[in-house]
Amino acid sequence: MPAVAGRAVLRCLAVYEVLPMTHALPFEATVTETEPPVLPNADWIEHLPACVALLVGNTVRYANAAALRLLGAQQPGDVVGKSVQDFIHPLDLHRSLARLRHAEGGGVNPVTEIRVYTCGGEPLIVAMSSATLQLGDQTAVLASFLDMTERAAMEQQLRQTDEDFQRMMNTMQDVFYRTDAQGITRYVCPAVKNVLGYSAEEIIGLPAAAFYPDLSERDALVAEIKKHGSVHDFPGRMRRKDGVIIDISISTRALRDEQGQYAGVEGIWRDISERKALERRLEHLATFDSLTGIHNRRSVLAILEQLLQRGAPFSVLLLDLDHFKQVNDGYGHAAGDEVLSGFARIISREKRSRDFFGRLGGEEFLLILDGADEAEALQIAERLRLAVSAQALDLPGDASLALTVSIGLTQRRPDDRRTADVLVRADQALYRAKAAGRNRVCG
Numbered sequence: 001m002p003a004v005a006g007r008a009v010l011r012c013l014a015v016y017e018v019l020p021m022t023h024a025l026p027f028e029a030t031v032t033e034t035e036p037p038v039l040p041n042a043d044w045i046e047h048l049p050a051c052v053a054l055l056v057g058n059t060v061r062y063a064n065a066a067a068l069r070l071l072g073a074q075q076p077g078d079v080v081g082k083s084v085q086d087f088i089h090p091l092d093l094h095r096s097l098a099r100l101r102h103a104e105g106g107g108v109n110p111v112t113e114i115r116v117y118t119c120g121g122e123p124l125i126v127a128m129s130s131a132t133l134q135l136g137d138q139t140a141v142l143a144s145f146l147d148m149t150e151r152a153a154m155e156q157q158l159r160q161t162d163e164d165f166q167r168m169m170n171t172m173q174d175v176f177y178r179t180d181a182q183g184i185t186r187y188v189c190p191a192v193k194n195v196l197g198y199s200a201e202e203i204i205g206l207p208a209a210a211f212y213p214d215l216s217e218r219d220a221l222v223a224e225i226k227k228h229g230s231v232h233d234f235p236g237r238m239r240r241k242d243g244v245i246i247d248i249s250i251s252t253r254a255l256r257d258e259q260g261q262y263a264g265v266e267g268i269w270r271d272i273s274e275r276k277a278l279e280r281r282l283e284h285l286a287t288f289d290s291l292t293g294i295h296n297r298r299s300v301l302a303i304l305e306q307l308l309q310r311g312a313p314f315s316v317l318l319l320d321l322d323h324f325k326q327v328n329d330g331y332g333h334a335a336g337d338e339v340l341s342g343f344a345r346i347i348s349r350e351k352r353s354r355d356f357f358g359r360l361g362g363e364e365f366l367l368i369l370d371g372a373d374e375a376e377a378l379q380i381a382e383r384l385r386l387a388v389s390a391q392a393l394d395l396p397g398d399a400s401l402a403l404t405v406s407i408g409l410t411q412r413r414p415d416d417r418r419t420a421d422v423l424v425r426a427d428q429a430l431y432r433a434k435a436a437g438r439n440r441v442c443g
């Protein structure tokens with residue numbers, strides 16, 4: 001048997017790793033157009049798991065058991081003696097015949113996928129290689145093939161899965177990422193460009209920590225993941241390429257290697273800056289008076305309640321602008337608003353930084369003097385009263401108006417339990433100040 005043919009067949013079969021390379025091809029064969037080729041001592045080919053067929057011209061002259069099985073033959077005659085055209089898919093026929101001619105000319109055809117039909121018409125995909133085989137003075141082609149239908153389907157499925165994954169990653173608003181045990185970013189989806197301003201390529205290979213403005217936040221995250229295995233909506237912050245710090249929410253889990261060792265993290269994070277800003281706006285609205293910007297009623301009373309609960313010493317001033325109705329009546333409601341804002345500005349400026357100032361409603365305000373006893377509170381109240389009467393309050397246009405304020409004062413008493421206990425006394429003191437002629441402080 002010519003060495004070329006032996007090498008070719010071995011190469012065909014070695015592709016599938018079904019034969020140890022030490023096997024030599026032991027057959028000498030002869031082929032005629034009418035009779036099956038004789039392949040003495042070739043039992044092992046007959047029993048190979050790989051499909052083997054011998055072709056002369058376009059006709060199948062021999063097919064081993066595996067080939068007959070794959071092609072669904074009931075008997076050898078269903079395949080042997082038939083033309084390859086009976087089995088090859090029309091779209092692959094031209095290519096297959098060209099390969100046959102190439103092999104006949106002494107060439108070796110590397111493995112390629114070819115669509116074939118079984119005897120029952122079922123389509124298959126086979127991986128086929130072929131090479132010339134000189135049998136006496138006749139040239140045949142030895143083809144070897146394996147069923148790849150399942151693998152092709154799996155590959156198609158994998159491709160589909162990969163395409164779906166890429167599509168999902170490309171359209172995601174959230175950022176999917178993966179780091180290794182050293183915290184190096186190994187994957188990040190393209191959405192990161194919209195959120196951080198960096199492309200995925202710029203980030204992959206860099207430590208995830210590089211994007212945290214405060215490293216302790218990242219350390220806290222990793223510690224939490226290592227402890228619990230995962231985190232959900234963990235708050236954090238990241239620095240964008242333009243330097244802006246954004247609020248993020250992270251949901252991620254620990255990755256483990258085969259030994260169960262920590263191997264990094266995988267998860268998603270989303271930009272929640274807008275949500276946070278909205279929360280802050282809502283919180284501000286819920287805490288501060290929209291006209292004056294100082295604490296609103298709910299907020300200043302909550303502070304009063306807290307101080308009471310803590311048993312902290314304090315005094316309160318209840319402040320009420322005198323004859324404020326006349327401002328509204330004389331200059332209009334907008335002018336009244338302006339005056340209220342101006343008044344709040346004066347008190348905010350004049351109060352001590354540790355004091356809490358809020359608007360209870362209308363033209364009535366509460367100032368909580370943290371730590372102040374009655375004597376100290378009286379001093380502060382007098383100072384505020386003078387500051388108000390000394391400064392003309394602006395009205396819309398160029399006009400301004402001098403107003404006065406009456407102040408009711410009370411000190412926190414040991415038996416005060418509720419805010420109302422304090423407020424009622426302050427209100428009574430304010431009433432006395434009004435009754436006594438206004439523009440004064442009463443305790």
Ligand SMILES: Nc1nc2c(ncn2[C@@H]2O[C@H](COP(=O)(O)OP(=O)(O)OP(=O)(O)O)[C@@H](O)[C@H]2O)c(=O)[nH]1
Nearest residue numbers: 320321322323324325326328333334336337362363
């Ligand atoms: N512009 C404006 N006016 C308000 C607001 N809330 C309450 N007022 C007005 O404040 C006025 C309060 O009038 P009164 O309770 O009679 O008190 P006053 O005129 O200040 O008189 P005394 O307190 O007795 O000195 C009313 O005219 C209310 O309509 C507000 O948010 N803006």
